[in-house]
Amino acid sequence: MSGGWNTIESDAGVFTFLLNNLGAHDVQFEELLTLEPEVLAALYPVYGVIFLFKYPTDAPYAATDKPLDGTFDHEAAERIFFAAQTIQNACGTQALLSVLLNKDREGDGGSTSAGGEGEGAGIDIGKSLREFRDFTMVLPPEFRGEALSNSELIRDVHNSFAKSSPFVDETQRTSGEPEDAFHFIAYTPVNGTLYELDGLQPAPISHGPCGADEFPVKVMDVLQRRIARYEMSEIRFNLMAMVRDLRVRAREMGDGEALEREEQKRRDWQFENALRRHNFVGFASAVLKGVVGSKLSEGGDGAYEEVG
Structure with missing residues (x-):
C-alpha cells in the first residue's frame, strides 16, 4: 500500500458500511433528497448530517476572522472532536468522524452530545475509535488531523471503499480545463449548540443554540442559506443523515415489512459496494x-x- 487516501463516493451504502467497518454499532446513513425539516425529523434520532458541495474557487475558502455564516468557536475545539484537514481525498471520512466521535455514548459528550435529550443521544462507536478519540482529544486540531491521516485502521477502511479505476483518462491531464472539486462538511448538535465542523476552517463554527428536537429545522435553515450563495444553475449537492439503524426501530415497533425493506436495502448496498471495488476489465x-x-x-x- 502506498499510504495514500483514495476518493470514495458520496453514497449512503458506502458510508453506512464504512461506519460499521470502523466498529460503530446500530448506526447508518440515509440520503436526503429534500431540505424539508419534516423528512429529517422522521428519522429521529438524528446524530448529524454530512453535506457535499462544490468547492468554491472564485474566492478564498478558509476564513480567518469571521465565517460567512455563524461564528467561530475556538474554545469548542477543546471540548469536542474537531480536526484540521491535513490530507486530500479524506474529507468524507473526516466529516463522518466529526459527527461520530462527538456522539460517543461513553465519551465526554455521550449523554449530552445531541442536546441531552432521549435515549438515542449517543452511539456505541466501538473500542478502536474510542481509543483514537481519547488519544486525540488532548491534542490541538492540527495534530488531530495528523493523527487521523496516520491511522492505518481508518485509512484502510476508507480505501476499501474506493472505486476501481482501471483506465486513466489522459485528456484530463492536458485539456487545460480545471476539474471541479467537491468538499464534505458535517453539521451536528453538541452540548446544546449546532456546530458546523469543517477541517478546512480554523475552528468549529457555531450556529447558535440547538437541541436534538430542534436540529432538523435549524440545520436546514443553515443549509438553505449556504445553497443560496450559489448560482441557481448549480445543483450538485448531496446530503446524508447519520441516524440510528432503521432496523432497530423496525424491530422495536414490530414492523416486519419495514424490517424486510431495510434488510433488503443492506443486501443491495453490499452488492453495490462489491461492484465498486471490482475491476471488470x-x-x-x-x-x-x-x-x-x-x-x-x-x-x-x-x-x-x-x-x-
Whole structure:
C-alpha cells in the first residue's frame, strides 16, 4: 500500500458500511433528497448530517476572522472532536468522524452530545475509535488531523471503499480545463449548540443554540442559506443523515415489512459496494474474446480476424 487516501463516493451504502467497518454499532446513513425539516425529523434520532458541495474557487475558502455564516468557536475545539484537514481525498471520512466521535455514548459528550435529550443521544462507536478519540482529544486540531491521516485502521477502511479505476483518462491531464472539486462538511448538535465542523476552517463554527428536537429545522435553515450563495444553475449537492439503524426501530415497533425493506436495502448496498471495488476489465476482455472466437468458429466473414 502506498499510504495514500483514495476518493470514495458520496453514497449512503458506502458510508453506512464504512461506519460499521470502523466498529460503530446500530448506526447508518440515509440520503436526503429534500431540505424539508419534516423528512429529517422522521428519522429521529438524528446524530448529524454530512453535506457535499462544490468547492468554491472564485474566492478564498478558509476564513480567518469571521465565517460567512455563524461564528467561530475556538474554545469548542477543546471540548469536542474537531480536526484540521491535513490530507486530500479524506474529507468524507473526516466529516463522518466529526459527527461520530462527538456522539460517543461513553465519551465526554455521550449523554449530552445531541442536546441531552432521549435515549438515542449517543452511539456505541466501538473500542478502536474510542481509543483514537481519547488519544486525540488532548491534542490541538492540527495534530488531530495528523493523527487521523496516520491511522492505518481508518485509512484502510476508507480505501476499501474506493472505486476501481482501471483506465486513466489522459485528456484530463492536458485539456487545460480545471476539474471541479467537491468538499464534505458535517453539521451536528453538541452540548446544546449546532456546530458546523469543517477541517478546512480554523475552528468549529457555531450556529447558535440547538437541541436534538430542534436540529432538523435549524440545520436546514443553515443549509438553505449556504445553497443560496450559489448560482441557481448549480445543483450538485448531496446530503446524508447519520441516524440510528432503521432496523432497530423496525424491530422495536414490530414492523416486519419495514424490517424486510431495510434488510433488503443492506443486501443491495453490499452488492453495490462489491461492484465498486471490482475491476471488470479482465471479465470484459474474456467475454469479448469468447464472442470473437465463437464468431470465427462459425465461419465469420473475416471482420473479426484483426482482433488481437
